[in-house]
Amino acid sequence: LPPKKAAALLSKRWAKAAPNLKEMAALEEAATGVPLIPGNKVTLLFDGPATMREMMEAAKAAKSTINLETYIFDRDEIGLQFADILVEKRKQGVIVNVLYDSVGTIGTPKEFFDRMRNAGINMIEFNPVNPADAVKGGKWELNNRDHRKLMVVDGRVAFTGGLNISSTY
Numbered sequence: 001l002p003p004k005k006a007a008a009l010l011s012k013r014w015a016k017a018a019p020n021l022k023e024m025a026a027l028e029e030a031a032t033g034v035p036l037i038p039g040n041k042v043t044l045l046f047d048g049p050a051t052m053r054e055m056m057e058a059a060k061a062a063k064s065t066i067n068l069e070t071y072i073f074d075r076d077e078i079g080l081q082f083a084d085i086l087v088e089k090r091k092q093g094v095i096v097n098v099l100y101d102s103v104g105t106i107g108t109p110k111e112f113f114d115r116m117r118n119a120g121i122n123m124i125e126f127n128p129v130n131p132a133d134a135v136k137g138g139k140w141e142l143n144n145r146d147h148r149k150l151m152v153v154d155g156r157v158a159f160t161g162g163l164n165i166s167s168t169y
Contacts, residue, residue: 006035048169051161052078058153059085066096067152071104071145072164075112082165083112087119096121101146102129104164 010025029035045051059066059082066089073079090096098116102125105113117123126146150160163169 006037009037010035045159045161048163051159051163052082052169055151055159056082056085058151058157058159059089062089062094062153064094064154065152066094066154068097068165069099069146069148069150070165071101071147071149072166072168073098073100073105073108073113074164074166074168075108076167078167078169079108079112079165083116086121087116090116090120097124098122099124099126099146101126103127103142103145104147 010029025036043054045054066086068086073082075083086096086098096116098121100113100123105125106129113123113125127141127144129142149163150158152158
């Protein structure tokens with residue numbers, strides 16, 4: 001939003017807020033550089049099955065992009081379902097990017113990722129276990145891992161939390 005419109009929304013939004021809420025909003029806005037605006041929604045998902053269902057439904061509804069970052073991406077029932085959805089969305093023209101951790105996926109067969117890569121999905125292995133495969137110029141460390149678990153669909157729907165792509169969860 002233009003700064004003038006953002007300021008008008010904020011003054012209206014926070015006019016009757018308690019001081020603590022105003023201070024929290026100011027801190028949030030200072031930290032992110034983005035004003036808090038109406039129209040956002042947060043839904044707490046309580047367990048793995050509900051979260052996986054919602055993530056898969058969001059991926060199925062994707063129109064332009066799916067960005068997935070995960071520590072573990074298993075080739076099990078959930079992983080295979082998730083991979084099938086990503087491959088299908090890529091066939092439909094959706095840009096799909098997957099960043100997965102090398103140690104977190106050490107037990108996942110290379111062919112599982114090759115199938116997605118061959119379908120046109122941008123697959124990036126974070127900090128490969130084999131330092132010779134690591135990006136040149138950086139200091140390679142085994143314990144430098146990517147434990148983030150997030151997915152953003154079409155830049156509008158996001159999932160974050162502690163669930164990897166695996167039936168374990």
